[in-house]
Amino acid sequence: MRRWIAHLDMDAFFASVELLRYPELRGQPVVVGGGSRHPPLVQPDGTRRFARLRDYAGRGVATTATYEARAFGVHSGIGLMKAAALAPDAVLLPTDFDEYKRMSRLFKQAVLEHVAQIDDRGIDEIYFELTDLPGAQDAVGDDPHGGVRAIAARIQQAVQAATGLSCSIGLSPNKLLSKICSDLEKPRGLTVITEADIAARIWPLPAKRINGIGPKANAKLDSLGLRTIGDLAAADPQGLIERFGRSYGSWLTEAAHGRDDRPLSYSRDPKSISRETTFERDLHAKHDREELGALFTRLCERLADDLKRKGVVAKSVGVKLRQDDFRIVTRELTMDRYTADAAVIRRHAGLCLKRMPLERRFRLLGVRAGHLLAADQAAEMPAGQEEGQLALPF
DNA sequence: TCTGGGGTCCTAGGACCC
């Protein structure tokens, strides 16, 4: 019996959700990102007026772009100011995470009508197993894998019916290959591969298409002349281990040959919850003390709200800064009890802050709660009696 | 037109305990 793992990825998810609301934008370059200060205005004649990328000023990035905008070179993660230089007339829409989360639940529910469990990888993608479904092992006509293909096609239709959105599915014997092949025929792709197809369909692809090879590893591979997955597969495994370490080096060889035995994971307890914000301009601990103090308190309050809403308490608290040179500095401490209280979090985060280098200006401030436990399993720490007794940087 | 916000996992050194 052949093992079939599916990877389902929503097509240009955030942008597609926005197009459901604003169908008049279909066919146009649209970029989603950059805070919420640029919602469409409804004009007296009932039509909507949208912000254009050229009018944007700030530090936001694109979270998604429609395929039309991608044609200009605008992709997710790109700075909006840079995107505006590439496509000044593209429509800019604010990010509405609540709506994307709602649509995310809808598509996952639709898939769960067809399979018992999903491995949830975030807001717009999931894995699931089709191996044991009726017909999954059957050939259809001259297609030896027509059975699973038909099942996946039905799931695609179910997602479309439930959400009005399209998705792409990759089918293969493992997560690694399915993830790669869900991307091969986007949008509305349905791509099936087996071990026999690896040389022809996987090896020609750039090495960075492997989930787990990021910018750093890719640059290092590139400097070794290893550009494609095929190059990696042909490389001396011992040499990779020498350059990348035993663990990562041997994984590179396995991945390049399409070997991956990770099980699907059907439940996950959150390990940490965090809140962070990037300022409109770089701030300094001393010169902007008041502004930072208020921001810091606000972050701790929002974090405490998140903890309470999720019914968890935290044993550790951490603070993160991104300095003006983009270096990230973190400090973390373990508390003597669990808490979800904003004042307690703020006090311990303040202690972290005192240990941080604060000479430089910085652009981002974040607070993180770790070592989480379900609230009903932990006795909560009494709330901040020591408030205000410590001289904190801000 | 420099680069968001929310996560996970890994590594590695030092403290501390047996």
Place this chain on the structure above:
DNA sequence: TCTGGGGTCCTAGGACCC
């Protein structure tokens, strides 16, 4: 006083992912 080895926890940084 000195010699160990093993195990766990804490902390900081970094790579990577969506």
